[in-house]
Amino acid sequence: xxxxxxxxxxxxxxxxxxxxxxxxxxxxxxxxxxxxxxxxxxxxxxxxxxxxxxxxxxxxxxxxxxxxxxxxxxxxxxxxxxxxxxxxxxxxxxxxxxxxxxxxxxxxxxxxxxxx
Amino acid sequence: xxxxxxxxxxxxxxxxxxxxxxxxxxxxxxxxxxxxxxxxxxxxxxxxxxxxxxxxxxxxxxxxxxxxxxxxxxxxxxxxxxxxxxxxxxxxxxxxxxxxxxxxxxxxxxxx
Numbered sequence: 001x002x003x004x005x006x007x008x009x010x011x012x013x014x015x016x017x018x019x020x021x022x023x024x025x026x027x028x029x030x031x032x033x034x035x036x037x038x039x040x041x042x043x044x045x046x047x048x049x050x051x052x053x054x055x056x057x058x059x060x061x062x063x064x065x066x067x068x069x070x071x072x073x074x075x076x077x078x079x080x081x082x083x084x085x086x087x088x089x090x091x092x093x094x095x096x097x098x099x100x101x102x103x104x105x106x107x108x109x110x111x112x113x114x115x116x
Numbered sequence: 117x118x119x120x121x122x123x124x125x126x127x128x129x130x131x132x133x134x135x136x137x138x139x140x141x142x143x144x145x146x147x148x149x150x151x152x153x154x155x156x157x158x159x160x161x162x163x164x165x166x167x168x169x170x171x172x173x174x175x176x177x178x179x180x181x182x183x184x185x186x187x188x189x190x191x192x193x194x195x196x197x198x199x200x201x202x203x204x205x206x207x208x209x210x211x212x213x214x215x216x217x218x219x220x221x222x223x224x225x226x227x228x
Contacts, residue, residue, distance in 0.1 A: 004159075031214065040125070042206060042220040043160075050214060058215065090159060094214075103148065103167070105208075105216055107159035 003027065004108035006091050011113045013078075013085075021076045021111045023091030031094035032074035033105065036060060036087045043090065049074055078113065085115045118143050118211045122219035129197050130227050137192040137222050139207030148210040149190040151181055153203050154221075160206060166190060177201070202226045 004025045013019045025032065031050050035043040045058030049068040063082025068074055078085045091108040119142045129135055141147060148167050152160040164175025171183040181192045190207060207219040 006159075033216070035218075040220060043208075043218040045215060048214060056214075088157075092160075103210070104150070104162060104165060106162070107152075109159045110157070112157070 004091060004093055004106060006089075006108040006111050008111060009109070011111055013113070013115050015115055016080045018080060019078050019085075019113065021078070021089055021091075021113070023074045023076065023108060024072055025074075025091075025093045025108075026072060027093055027095065027106065028071070029093035029095050029106075030071065031096065032068070033092040033094065034058075034064075034066065034074070034076045035090045035092065037090055037110075038087050046076065046089075085113060088112050118209075118217060120207055120209045120217045120219045122205075122207055122222050124222045125220070126223045126225070128225040128227060131199050132196050135192075135194045135197045135201070135224070137205050137207075137224070139190045139192065139219060141188050141190070141207075141209050143188070143209070143211050145211075146183075146185060147212075149181075149183060150208040150210075150216075151175065151179070151190070151192045152206045152208060153177075154206065155203050163192070163205075197224075197226055199226045199228065 007022045033048040034046040044060050046064050047066040049055035065077045089111045092105045094105045121140045150165045151163040154160045163179050164173050166173050166183045204221045206221045209217050
């Protein structure tokens with residue numbers, strides 16, 4: 001069954017601890033994205049990666065880090081430097097395809113992170 | 117500057133009534149346009165998208181959207197709303213490059 005998986009669904013951490021959110025896709029998409037969602041603010045881009053071993057900062061990258069060692073995986077680490085990490089985190093992959101009509105982002109189910 | 121606006125934070129409609137959710141963008145050219153739906157605590161599901169050609173696009177679950185270049189709009193419509201349509205709806209735009217921009221969302225409540 002193809003798709004994007006994020007784990008865990010719910011994550012609780014103490015303030016000051018780093019935490020890593022998992023994102024895996026078996027869609028063979030080159031590009032992957034991490035978004036943060038807060039009530040009333042829509043989705044804000046944290047990081048994105050177009051190919052393996054390359055990634056770019058989005059609009060709110062401070063306090064976050066990523067890696068892209070494999071095409072299928074794009075983990076996000078929320079560091080202790082992130083001042084307000086409690087949020088819903090969404091991972092997406094992008095199918096650029098061979099024509100523009102196939103260019104679409106697909107989303108995982110999300111991880112809700114709560115920092116206590 | 118490039119931006120995406122969803123003017124309506126929350127909309128309430130009766131079941132069976134028609135629906136229109138608004139989306140406007142600011143950009144000098146025609147971007148790629150998308151509508152997504154999100155149920156509480158879930159990821160986003162693509163409803164439809166526009167790249168070029170026919171300005172009225174059909175999507176899943178009976179939704180359609182119309183691109184109007186003169187108004188820089190891409191409004192989502194449904195002729196008859198079902199209770200299961202209650203959710204959060206997001207308009208998204210790909211201007212150039214690799215970054216998608218999302219509106220702040222419209223929350224839809226459906227009353228019996």
